[in-house]
Amino acid sequence: MATSSPHHPKPCLTMKIRDSGMPEETFWESLFDVPLVLSKLGIERFHDVAELGCGYGTFSIPVAKAISGTLHAFDIDPAMVARTLQRGAGLRITASVRDVMEFGFGVRVDAVLLFNILHCERPVALLQHASNALSEGGKVLIIHWRCDIPTPRGPAAQIRPHPDQIAIWASEAGLKAGDGVELPPWHYGLILEISDT
Ligand SMILES: C[S@@+](CC[C@H](N)C(=O)[O-])C[C@H]1O[C@@H](n2cnc3c(N)ncnc32)[C@H](O)[C@@H]1O
Numbered sequence: 001m002a003t004s005s006p007h008h009p010k011p012c013l014t015m016k017i018r019d020s021g022m023p024e025e026t027f028w029e030s031l032f033d034v035p036l037v038l039s040k041l042g043i044e045r046f047h048d049v050a051e052l053g054c055g056y057g058t059f060s061i062p063v064a065k066a067i068s069g070t071l072h073a074f075d076i077d078p079a080m081v082a083r084t085l086q087r088g089a090g091l092r093i094t095a096s097v098r099d100v101m102e103f104g105f106g107v108r109v110d111a112v113l114l115f116n117i118l119h120c121e122r123p124v125a126l127l128q129h130a131s132n133a134l135s136e137g138g139k140v141l142i143i144h145w146r147c148d149i150p151t152p153r154g155p156a157a158q159i160r161p162h163p164d165q166i167a168i169w170a171s172e173a174g175l176k177a178g179d180g181v182e183l184p185p186w187h188y189g190l191i192l193e194i195s196d197t
Contacts, residue, residue: 015099016076017053017120019155025056025083031153031186034062040181041141041189043067043111050074050133051113052100052126057084059115064091072107074098101126105133115143118166119155127173131194140175140192142166143183151186163190171195 022028038059043049047069054060054073061084064071073088073095075081084095098106101122105112112130120126130140145154147162154160161169167177167190175192183189 015102017101017117019119019159020053020117022055022080023153028056028153029058032058033184034059037143037183037187037189038062038066040183041143041191043141046109046111046139048072048107048109048135049111049113050105050107050109051115052105052117052130053077053080054084054095055080055116057087057095059113060084060093060095061087061091063113064088064093069110070094072096072105072109074100074105076100100129104129107133108135109133110135110138112138112140114140116145116154118142118144118161118169119159123161123166123169124172127169127175127192130192131173131175134194138194140170142190142192143187144190145186146188149186154186163188166190166192 043063044066046067049067050072053075060073070092073084076099078097081095081097112133145151145160147160163180170177170192174195176195178191181189
């Protein structure tokens with residue numbers, strides 16, 4: 001059953017990631033082929049999963065349906081948490097207001113979702129938070145807006161990360177990147193795992 005976790009730090013609203021505001025829900029959800037994204041990232045193989053930030057629950061709800069455990073969704077915006085909880089009624093979802101940049105995830109999971117968020121001010125710190133949340137063999141699943149084509153939405157071009165840039169940040173956070181995947185029409189995906197070296 002979808003629940004709001006009572007045990008979260010008090011959020012600091014000044015830490016909202018740059019260019020992370022949301023357009024209207026229906027428009028936002030017209031921009032993704034959600035089943036394709038989740039299939040190409042192999043979401044069904046994971047048990048417990050954490051997500052920053054959940055937004056409208058665009059991915060949270062199908063992820064919660066696909067995995068065998070619980071989806072722990074976090075967002076700094078209480079309205080986004082409320083919407084995700086509303087849509088997730090009856091599913092195994094916890095949704096909490098939390099500034100993940102400041103406090104990390106506070107859970108241990110098999111996968112962390114960083115969807116449309118790695119244009120943040122401190123990407124290596126965010127990847128370290130994600131790495132700290134992973135159980136053995138866990139993965140960080142990333143999608144982001146392509147930076148090589150015009151897109152109908154997304155952060156400013158100068159702060160959009162290229163997959164090669166994410167791979168460099170990942171190595172600084174003790175993670176290693178696999179091959180990128182295409183997620184048409186507007187996105188790419190990348191899977192990170194904890195580096196052996
Ligand atoms: C661009 S939206 C992406 C939402 C979702 N991942 C998706 O792709 O549909 C970014 C979300 O991150 C949330 N956010 C921004 N800064 C945050 C922070 N420091 N901690 C947690 N959530 C944050 C925003 O409120 C927003 O809902």
